[in-house]
Amino acid sequence: MIRKRDGFAVFTGIWTALFGAFVAITVSAQQAAQPDNPNADVLSIGGSVTEIVVALGQQHRLKARDxxxxxxxxxxxxxxVGYMRALSPEGVLSVGPSLILSEEGAGPPEALDVIRAADIGFVEVPGALTAEGILRKIAIIGEALDAQDQAETLSAEVEADLAKALADADRPEADKKRVLFVLSTQGGKINASGTGTAADALIRMAGGVNAISDFKGYKQITDEAVGMAAPDVILMMDRGGDHGAGDDELFAMPAVRLTPAAQTRSSVRMDGLLMLGFGPRTAQAIQMLNDALYGQGA
Structure with missing residues (x-):
């Protein structure tokens, strides 16, 4: 007679075997669908991490991405393998990487626990909101890929580009424009950036002032809060839907229509990865936003 405990053990063993078979079948399918590349061994999670891998001349190492x-x-x-904050162990392990480079913030935590327990190299790359943080990312990824010389070269180039972009964007405090980064307008409500975000850091680097400074992170704010923020410019990502409402829709919103930005119909839209990624192209993002705020070559 099988007791319940024994039955659970049998069930667990069967599930484990089935999961192993699923992974093996999926790996075979992925390998069959991809050109034979014996050097591909890296799963890169996070847009800026993948950009750095490529900038280091290591794109041939990439086996999969998020x-x-x-x-x-x-x-x-x-x-x-899916969105970096909603990963599944099955999806990650199915591509058969020998090294995972993951930007900080990937998850959920329980999925990462399973992935970290597998016999796979796992390197977490800290997030960055400063020039120094970007250079640290490059160094960590370069070391993980045994590409330290390439990392030193890339770091020198990125450091010089960032120094120039920051110097070009510098201006007196009194001349700086107030910028409101709107993450979304879902349900007619403004979800905006406070301090401590990539949007906040980029606005400041590009010579602007974040119009919202009384909270950290992103959150939905009231119409009154938008009015009190009095932004001169609305900054958004350049995609449609709730994340990128057109000017007519944006400036007709009750929360926005009485702001200085609405009076002059001043909005800026940028590629989300370029704007918020904080990687090798951040100097370009700083220059683009500065030009959009103050005019070409400002």
Whole structure:
């Protein structure tokens, strides 16, 4: 007679075997669908991490990527394991990486626990909101890929580009424009950036002032709070839907229509990965936003 405890053990063993078979079948399918590349061994999670891998000349090492990794365009041909904050162990392990490079903030935590327990190298790359943080990312990824010389070269180039962009964007405090970053307008409500975010850091680097400074992170704010923020410019990502409402819709919103930005119809839209990624192209993002705020070559 089988006791309940024994039955659970049998069930667990069967589930484990089935999961192992699923992974093996999926790995075989992925390998069959991809060109034979014996050097491909890395799963890159996080758009800026993937950009750095490519900038280091290590794109041939990439075996798979996450959904946020969409630049350069060639990486989108790789298997996609899903959104970095909603990963599944099955999806990650199915591509058979020997090394995972993951941007800080990937998850959920329980999925990462399973992934970390597998016999796979796992390197977490800290997030960055400063020039120094970007250089640290490059160094960590370069070491993980045994590409330290390439990392030193890339770091020198990125450091010089950032120094120039920051110097060009510097201006007196009294001349700075107030910028409101709107993450979404879902349900007619403004979800905006406070301090401590990539949007906040970029606005400041580009010579602007974040119009919201009384909370950290992103959150939905009231119409009154938008009015009190009095932004001169609305900054958004350049995608449609709730994350990128058009000017007519944006400036007609009750929360926005009485702001200085609405009076002059001043809005800026930028590629989300370029704007918020904080990677090798951040100097370009700083220059683009500065030009948009103050005019070309400001």
């Amino acid at each position: 959904t946020t990794s969409s630049y350069p365009a060639g990486v989108t041909n790789l298997p996609d």
